[in-house]
Amino acid sequence: MKKIFYAVTITGALLITSCEKELDQTPISSATTETFYSIPNDFLQGVNSVYANLKTYPDRQLNLSETRSDNLYAVSDGGVRDWEGVNSFHKNLSANPYLEEAWATNYNGIYKANTVLGQIATNGTIITNATLRNRYEAETRFLRAFYYFDLVRWFGKVPLIDKVVSAKEALEIPRSPVADVYGLIISDLQFAIDNLTEVYTLPADKGRVTKNAAKGILALVHMTRSGPTYSIDGPGLGLNEWGKAYTLLNEVVVSNRYAFISSYPTVFSFTNENNSEVVFDVQYNTGSNPVVGATFPWVLVPDNWFTSLGKPVQGGLTIRPVATDLLNSYETADTRKAFSIQTGFVANGVAEPRSFFKKYVDLNRVPVSRFDWPINFIVLRYTDILLLKAECTLNGGGGNLATDVLIPVNQVRARAGLTVPLTSLTLAQLMEERRKEFAAEGSRWHDLVRSGLVITKIPAWITAEDVQRQMQPFVKDFVIYAIPQSQLDVKQGLYTQNVGYN
Structure with missing residues (x-):
């Protein structure tokens, strides 16, 4: 999909909103839209532009x-x-740029998706191949659902916009209940499942979302909805949809489109992209002008580590240390620790004893431009499918402990060099297995929230880990984030801040 996201076309210019920090997304004029969508290839470019908003998804996670x-x-x-x-659970996060980016980028993607879907509805007959037309709609609806799911997990209630609206109309749209947003997400993903293929045959289509990717994300949606509510307007609704999720995940497994790779580092190798583990990923193009590669490899890596090795400065700035609790949780023989984590280094003659994640760094491929890393980000991989399925089983969603839990978990552990098989496993223990397997892949917070463990794990961790006494007490309101201040300022009273934040 390296040609999908970042080909420089007129579409990108047409579909990007004029204001990224406000909800009042100014639509392109109908005349301009109608003029652009005049041949089938215009729709392809329009869909590609919706994919482009995935670019910062890895950094956000x-x-x-x-x-x-x-x-x-x-x-x-x-x-x-x-x-x-x-990290420290501050209450005054409404102006945090990470939250601003999460809101703006996702809604920009939703706006572009709505534009494409509107044109398919009105001008779609230009695409005479009905199967192709349905595929374009399915890809676009998958992406709209994906962006909304990201928003719900961060912010809870959000404005539900399923068509292009004017700036004036946007100022009258309040935040919708989480259940209503999920309604659109599930509808979009089900349409994607019904109309996407399991595999693409053309090289130019490599990396496009597939039927199984839609099944995997829909399963995760059902699992997230089944998580506890915490008595807040967050992503969990306390529903018992583990069986629905199990069925979808099992369909991905029995499709035989994916395979377990025996070497953990090979899953993330720069020379092994689009491997048999990849169900859905964000793909990047490198060496282009303008530069449109990946930035996520250095997000958690301090700059002075790169410079101490004679490499160009990246953008990680200073160190974000790996928690002692995680470091100590790895068994001695676990090879994932050395691959994922750099345990100290020396820069300018000064020893840095703290550890950091280096999972996506290949020191032989550090680019001159920090915006041009040549590696894709795996959003959903086959190992995740297997362990999510195990989670469903432990929550009563189907299957049995031996086949659906112990076999895949022991397979994952054996790949990591842990040869003694487990004979029993609780949900809390499964989450610890996931913690080490998916470290630095952006899943840990979502796992804690979905499983209900966040209420006990985080307070205990703060007590044990916060040696500098910098962290604030954790409360259940912090399951979701603050609404960005820029959104509260768009129209006084349209939104209210999430409980627990200033």
Whole structure:
């Protein structure tokens, strides 16, 4: 899909809103829209432009999920950093740029999706191949659902906009109940499942969303909805949809489109992209002008590590240390620790004893431009499908402990060098297995919230880990984030701030 996201076309210019920090997204004029969507290829470019908003998704997961979780102890090291309040549960997060980006980028993607879907509805007959027309709609609806799911997990209630609206109309749209937003998400994903293929045959289509990717994300939606409510307007609705999720995940498994790779580092190798583990990923094009590669490899990596090795400065700035609790949780023989984590280094003759995540860094491929890393980000991989399915089983969603839980978990552990098989496993223990397997992949915070463990794990972790006494007490309101201040300022009274934040 390296040609899908970032081909420089007129579409990108037409579909980007004029204001990224406000909800009042000014639509392109109907005349311009109608003029542009005049041949079938215009729709392809329009769909591609919706994919483009995935570009910062990996960075967002590292900044808002990984950093929020007990995987990192990212308190002050002498300067005020944007991630500090995220990690330390500050109440005054409404102006945090990470939250601004999450809101603006997702809604920009939704706006572009609505534009494409509106044109398919009115001008779609230009695409005479009905199967292709349905595929374009399915891809676009998957992406709209994906962006809304991201918003719900961060903010809870959000404005539900399923068509292009004017600036004036947007100012009258309040935040919708989470259940209503999920309604659109599920409808969009089901349409994607019904109209997408399992595999693409043309090289130019490599990386496009597939039927199985839609099944995997819909399963995760059902699992997230089944999580506890915490008595807040968050992503969990307390529903018992584990069986629905199990069925979808099992369909992905029995499709035989994916395979378990025996070497953990090979899953993330720069020379092994689009491998048999990848169900859905964000793909990047490198060496282009303008530069449109990946930035996520250095997000959690301090700059002085790169410079100490004679590499160009990237953008990670200072260190976000891996939590001692996570470091100590790895068994001695676990090879994932050395691959994922750098345990100290020396820069300018000074030893840095703290550890950091280096999972996506290949020191032989550090680019001159920090915006041009040549590696894709795996959003959903086959191992995740297997372990999510195990989670459903442990929650009573189907299957049995031996086949659906112990076999895949022991397979994952054996790949990591842990040869003694487990003979029993609780949900809490499964989450610890996931913690080490998916470290630095942005899943930890979502796992804690979905499982209900966030209420006990985070307070206990803060007590044990916060040696600098920088972190605020955790309360259930912090399951979701603050609404960005820019959105509260768009129209007084349209939105109210999430409980627990200033």
